[in-house]
Amino acid sequence: MQAAVFKGPGQRLVVEDVPEPNPEPTDLVLRVGCCGICGSDLHVADAAMGLPPGCVMGHEFSGEVVEVGPDAVGDFAVGDRVTAMPCIGCGGCAACLTGDIMHCESLQGTGLGAIPGAYAEYVRVGSQETMRLPDSLDFRIGALVEPLAVGLNAVNAAHLTRGESVLVIGAGPVGLAVTLWARFFGVRSVVVSELSEARREMAAKLGATSVVDGGSDVASAFADHAGGPPDVVFECVGLPGMLMQCGTLAGSRSRVIVAGVCMESDTIFPMAGILKELSFHFVLGYHQRDWRLTLDMLEAGRVDASAMVTDVVDLAGLPSAFEALKQPTTQSKVLVEP
Ligand SMILES: [Zn+2]
Ligand SMILES: [Zn+2]
Numbered sequence: 001m002q003a004a005v006f007k008g009p010g011q012r013l014v015v016e017d018v019p020e021p022n023p024e025p026t027d028l029v030l031r032v033g034c035c036g037i038c039g040s041d042l043h044v045a046d047a048a049m050g051l052p053p054g055c056v057m058g059h060e061f062s063g064e065v066v067e068v069g070p071d072a073v074g075d076f077a078v079g080d081r082v083t084a085m086p087c088i089g090c091g092g093c094a095a096c097l098t099g100d101i102m103h104c105e106s107l108q109g110t111g112l113g114a115i116p117g118a119y120a121e122y123v124r125v126g127s128q129e130t131m132r133l134p135d136s137l138d139f140r141i142g143a144l145v146e147p148l149a150v151g152l153n154a155v156n157a158a159h160l161t162r163g164e165s166v167l168v169i170g171a172g173p174v175g176l177a178v179t180l181w182a183r184f185f186g187v188r189s190v191v192v193s194e195l196s197e198a199r200r201e202m203a204a205k206l207g208a209t210s211v212v213d214g215g216s217d218v219a220s221a222f223a224d225h226a227g228g229p230p231d232v233v234f235e236c237v238g239l240p241g242m243l244m245q246c247g248t249l250a251g252s253r254s255r256v257i258v259a260g261v262c263m264e265s266d267t268i269f270p271m272a273g274i275l276k277e278l279s280f281h282f283v284l285g286y287h288q289r290d291w292r293l294t295l296d297m298l299e300a301g302r303v304d305a306s307a308m309v310t311d312v313v314d315l316a317g318l319p320s321a322f323e324a325l326k327q328p329t330t331q332s333k334v335l336v337e338p
Contacts, residue, residue: 002338003056003120004318010046013119013319015135018056021116021124025071028125030063030082033139035118036147037318039172040261042326044112047263051113058117058336059086059110062142072127081133083142085291086092086110086117088126099288101129119318121338131291134299140312141298143335144305148287148294151177154259155185156290157283158232162186165226167249168234169214169267171199173333174259174306175236176206183207184303189197189226195217201329205307219249234259240266243280247272257280308333 004013017261021029022190035058038186044050045057062083064117068076073091076082089104090098096104111117115124133142155178158166166182171194182190186206193214200211212221229251231277235242246256247268256278273280297303310331313321315338325331 002315004049004315004322006045006053006055006057008053009038009048009050012120014140015063015315015319015320016132018116018120021122023067023069023124025069026073026127027069027128028063028065028072028076028082028084028130029067030061030084030125031066031213032058032061032118032120032123032338033063033081034061034143035338036060036143037322037325037336038147039174040079041111042322043261043263045322046326056116056120057111058119058123059112060143060146061086061118061123062132062139062145063118063123063127066122067272069127072131075170076127076130081139081142082130083133083145083291084125084131085129085288086146088115088129091126091128095130096128101288102285119315119317119336119338127163129288133294134295137295137298139337140335141306141308144308144333145182145294145298147173147333148303148305149290150174150259152181152284152290152294154178154234154257154283155181157235157281158257158327160185160187160232163188164231165189165228166191166232166234167218167222168192168203168208168228168236169242169246170194170236170260171196171203171211172236173308175234175331176203178236178259179203179208180206180303180305184297191222191225196328196330199332202307204330206305222249230254232257236260240264242266244268244272247276247278250276250278252276253278255279255281309335311335312337314338
């Protein structure tokens with residue numbers, strides 16, 4: 001089958017023939033319908049100690065079942081349209097049995113080294129980690145479930161109370177998903193701080209009640225809009241300095257939810273957090289219930305994330321699209337249809 005293969009840090013992906021997936025008895029094989037390009041793929045593809053050369057990335061995907069393992073759970077049949085968590089757990093531990101699969105101790109990740117990902121014609125998934133796509137949702141929307149579930153998990157961590165005000169720093173796909181869910185759960189003011197004008201416009205489409213240029217006086221702009229400092233600050237950038245910036249912008253006794261993935265050391269001044277009694281909560285991934293709620297709300301039409309998609313390419317177009325996303329861009333979510 002054809003796949004876009006990672007060759008080494010800083011090198012272009014190459015579309016070439018690779019072996020077809022080799023499923024375990026509890027696995028399914030999907031023909032990939034659609035796969036999103038994720039910011040973390042861009043990061044790890046350039047990191048010196050990131051991925052092993054030869055691996056296939058792609059962890060935000062949907063597709064059609066073409067093979068069902070003899071011990072697969074969930075009554076899946078060939079032809080079913082599905083999306084799947086990009087990981088395979090052991091299936092037997094407390095984390096797996098409660099849907100908290102990301103915290104399985106023998107977790108294997110998909111698309112970041114362990115299991116080949118969905119920048120390919122076919123992908124192997126765990127049956128336990130797979131969920132049916134409702135008929136009304138196409139493969140493109142199916143590929144947005146993963147980033148939406150990331151945002152939902154981050155918003156869950158904030159324990160929002162209706163009527164609170166939140167500040168979202170960064171309007172990449174994670175910041176946009178956080179914005180969408182914060183509004184969904186009844187936040188009064190969602191202010192999105194972002195350097196790029198195109199991304200600020202996107203945030204407004206996804207539900208921000210106000211947007212502010214990240215290079216301006218964000219604290220004043222927030223107070224002007226919301227009537228005081230934020231109850232919650234979501235860090236959705238992932239660069240050194242952001243934790244301290246969030247602490248500075250946060251109000252007394254407020255919460256900072258750290259969803260940005262910073263791969264370097266960072267410095268904070270603890271007294272700044274002590275004086276305000278801040279809580280910092282780091283989040284990763286999602287629980288399976290986040291996927292199920294996302295699917296239900298998409299099907300019911302109660303959330304609409306289609307505005308996040310700014311381009312769709314085929315497998316041959318993926319290497320160029322991938323390189324272009326490493327530069328400052330007006331793109332948001334770019335999808336691949338292999
Ligand atoms: Zn991702
Ligand atoms: Zn497990």
